[in-house]
Amino acid sequence: MSAVLDVSGLKTHFFTHAGVVKAVDGVDFTVSKGEIMGLVGESGSGKSITGFSILGLIDPPGRIVEGSIKFNGEEIANANEERLQNLRGNRISMIFQDPMMTLNPVLRVDTQMMEAILAHESVSKQAAWERSRDALGLVGIPSPEERLRAYPHQLSGGMRQRVAIATAFLNKPDLIIADEPTTALDVTIQAQIIHEAQKLTKQTGTAMIWITHDLAVVAGLADRISVMYAGRIVEQGGIDDVIDRPLHPYTVGLLGSVPTANRRGQRLFQIEGMTPNMLALPEGCAFGPRCHARTDTCHRQPSIEDIDERRLRCFNPQRTAEVVK
Amino acid sequence: MTDMTANPALNADKPAKVETPFQRFRAEFFESKIATGALIVFLIIVLLAVLAPWITPQNPYDLAQVSVMDGRLPPGSEAFDGYTMWLGSDGSGRDLYSAILYGLRISLTVGLASGVIALLIGMAIGLVAAYAGGRIEAIIMRIVDLQLSFPASLVALMMVAALGKGVDKIILALVIAQWAYYARTVRATALVERSKEYVEAAQCLGISRFRVVFRHILPNCMAPLIVVGTVQTASAISLEATLSFLGVGLPQTEPSIGVLIANGFEYMLSGRYWISVFPGLALLLTVVSINLVGDHLRDVLNPRLKK
Numbered sequence: 001m002s003a004v005l006d007v008s009g010l011k012t013h014f015f016t017h018a019g020v021v022k023a024v025d026g027v028d029f030t031v032s033k034g035e036i037m038g039l040v041g042e043s044g045s046g047k048s049i050t051g052f053s054i055l056g057l058i059d060p061p062g063r064i065v066e067g068s069i070k071f072n073g074e075e076i077a078n079a080n081e082e083r084l085q086n087l088r089g090n091r092i093s094m095i096f097q098d099p100m101m102t103l104n105p106v107l108r109v110d111t112q113m114m115e116a117i118l119a120h121e122s123v124s125k126q127a128a129w130e131r132s133r134d135a136l137g138l139v140g141i142p143s144p145e146e147r148l149r150a151y152p153h154q155l156s157g158g159m160r161q162r163v164a165i166a167t168a169f170l171n172k173p174d175l176i177i178a179d180e181p182t183t184a185l186d187v188t189i190q191a192q193i194i195h196e197a198q199k200l201t202k203q204t205g206t207a208m209i210w211i212t213h214d215l216a217v218v219a220g221l222a223d224r225i226s227v228m229y230a231g232r233i234v235e236q237g238g239i240d241d242v243i244d245r246p247l248h249p250y251t252v253g254l255l256g257s258v259p260t261a262n263r264r265g266q267r268l269f270q271i272e273g274m275t276p277n278m279l280a281l282p283e284g285c286a287f288g289p290r291c292h293a294r295t296d297t298c299h300r301q302p303s304i305e306d307i308d309e310r311r312l313r314c315f316n317p318q319r320t321a322e323v324v325k
Numbered sequence: 326m327t328d329m330t331a332n333p334a335l336n337a338d339k340p341a342k343v344e345t346p347f348q349r350f351r352a353e354f355f356e357s358k359i360a361t362g363a364l365i366v367f368l369i370i371v372l373l374a375v376l377a378p379w380i381t382p383q384n385p386y387d388l389a390q391v392s393v394m395d396g397r398l399p400p401g402s403e404a405f406d407g408y409t410m411w412l413g414s415d416g417s418g419r420d421l422y423s424a425i426l427y428g429l430r431i432s433l434t435v436g437l438a439s440g441v442i443a444l445l446i447g448m449a450i451g452l453v454a455a456y457a458g459g460r461i462e463a464i465i466m467r468i469v470d471l472q473l474s475f476p477a478s479l480v481a482l483m484m485v486a487a488l489g490k491g492v493d494k495i496i497l498a499l500v501i502a503q504w505a506y507y508a509r510t511v512r513a514t515a516l517v518e519r520s521k522e523y524v525e526a527a528q529c530l531g532i533s534r535f536r537v538v539f540r541h542i543l544p545n546c547m548a549p550l551i552v553v554g555t556v557q558t559a560s561a562i563s564l565e566a567t568l569s570f571l572g573v574g575l576p577q578t579e580p581s582i583g584v585l586i587a588n589g590f591e592y593m594l595s596g597r598y599w600i601s602v603f604p605g606l607a608l609l610l611t612v613v614s615i616n617l618v619g620d621h622l623r624d625v626l627n628p629r630l631k632k
Contacts, residue, residue: 055529057525057528057529085531085533086531087531088528088529088530088531089529089530089531089532090531093529093530094526094529096522096525096526096529098522101521101522101523102522102523102525102526103523103526104523104527104541104544104545105523105545106544106545106547107540107541107544115527115530115532115536115540116530116531116532119530119531119532119533119536120531164526167530
């Protein structure tokens with residue numbers, strides 16, 4: 001499988017008055033054709049900024065300071081605006097978290113969808129309209145002609161997210177970045193949306209980066225997973241390996257804190273402390289102060305190593321998940 | 326309890342009636358009797374002004390039709406030419422009913438034209454300020470602040486003094502006096518809208534900057550702009566009347582409402598009230614009806630006051 005996206009050593013920093021916020025600080029990953037990569041982490045771990053960096057939509061005072069983003073072999077980190085505008089919505093699409101906010105309230109659905117086509121191709125309005133209608137049908141929206149004529153406020157949350165997904169797939173992109181697309185939806189709708197997204201990536205061969213903090217979603221959806229903490233990837237590997245046998249204490253903690261039916265009645269695991277202040281990260285391993293398995297070596301910065309067919313940034317891999325229980 | 330019809334996804338055969346935002350707005354607007362009444366009054370005033378040449382007995386600009394013999398006649402008197410002057414006549418023998426309708430033509434033209442031009446200019450400048458940010462925004466907004474620290478009537482007075490008399494010059498003076506209100510309103514709303522997610526989503530679709538600003542952000546700024554537009558149009562009309570009353574607006578030969586009021590001013594104490602009072606009432610009615618419409622527009626368009 002060829003890599004659609006190859007990110008290596010990506011660093012996106014924000015130069016604020018209070019100091020430099022290293023929101024993304026050396027992130028590497030690749031995504032292949034038709035693959036879904038889960039990017040998991042707490043709020044503020046830099047997962048969304050990673051997504052926006054790929055699209056070149058980092059506003060000042062932030063900028064990509066280092067690293068490369070290769071899209072189909074082409075370097076697009078700090079590429080010129082014209083080239084990026086050409087890629088956005090055309091070769092790389094994005095799906096956002098809150099479907100209530102991402103559709104323009106005063107424009108009809110057809111206007112907004114057709115605009116996405118007409119921005120990149122010179123086709124007739126009729127053709128653009130027909131493609132929008134077919135795309136809505138593809139994501140399971142009944143009577144798409146009616147929905148096209150509707151305004152966003154006339155659609156439910158799940159329906160709007162389907163519209164957003166249909167819009168993202170309109171130009172048959174090579175890569176879709178989905179930034180917590182199911183977080184604002186209730187679980188039944190969540191399941192439907194995940195199903196649609198999975199079906200479409202398999203059908204079209206589109207690669208996908210699914211950004212979320214919900215491990216349950218990723219477990220059922222992604223092929224590979226990257227766990228981020230404080231701007232760095234701490235564990236990366238095949239979904240089954242990481243979910244079933246997590247090695248990094250942070251991954252262990254995250255998985256332990258998800259309530260499941262077979263640990264009924266037991267106390268959930270809790271990761272100590274709070275997400276660190278990005279302006280004053282602890283010395284050495286950023287997760288160190290909160291880690292249940294820390295040792296004296298943890299005051300040094302661990303580098304990311306290949307281990308057991310995955311990549312890990314930890315001195316003390318958790319060989320058993322027993323510590324959690 | 327499985328009410329299938331409650332789920333819009335399953336209710337495909339009977340989709341809800343598509344209601345445009347405009348239809349909803351219209352329904353809400355006509356709920357208020359006062360605003361509806363004010364709108365009707367305003368439309369009647371506009372209609373009378375437009376039809377003035379066909380429904381008035383005299384053209385007050387045509388000196389051949391104006392006779393000094395008819396000067397200062399009280400309401401209801403018969404003119405030299407045989408028609409009745411229902412509202413009396415002024416010092417130069419102009420039938421006040423005719424003069425008021427012709428005067429309204431000028432007042433409304435000046436008010437609407439300056440309102441629309443100031444709106445377009447202010448809107449463009451405000452959008453540029455909001456979208457460009459940084460130094461450009463700072464410079465534009467300091468100019469706006471500077472301008473708004475002077476009373477609009479003073480700015481207009483200075484402009485007219487510099488530009489001279491005439492309808493076009495008055496419009497230009499009013500545009501210069503009022504664009505800043507629009508610029509500030511648009512900039513404030515556009516800043517809020519720009520930070521919303523739909524703008525980011527539009528950027529992610531690869532839509533050009535120009536289109537994002539004018540197709541996505543601008544329509545979302547229209548509500549406050551319409552409200553400011555109505556109120557500023559009313560204030561432009563009264564500002565024009567003020568300038569004309571002070572004698573720097575329109576010439577005596579083209580009497581606007583302000584000139585008519587000024588003409589009658591000297592007769593006020595001699596009991597010939599009608600020369601000033603009737604044009605004054607016409608001005609009052611126009612400005613109040615526009616303001617009532619504007620007030621209600623603000624209520625309807627303000628999402629925080631939505632029921």
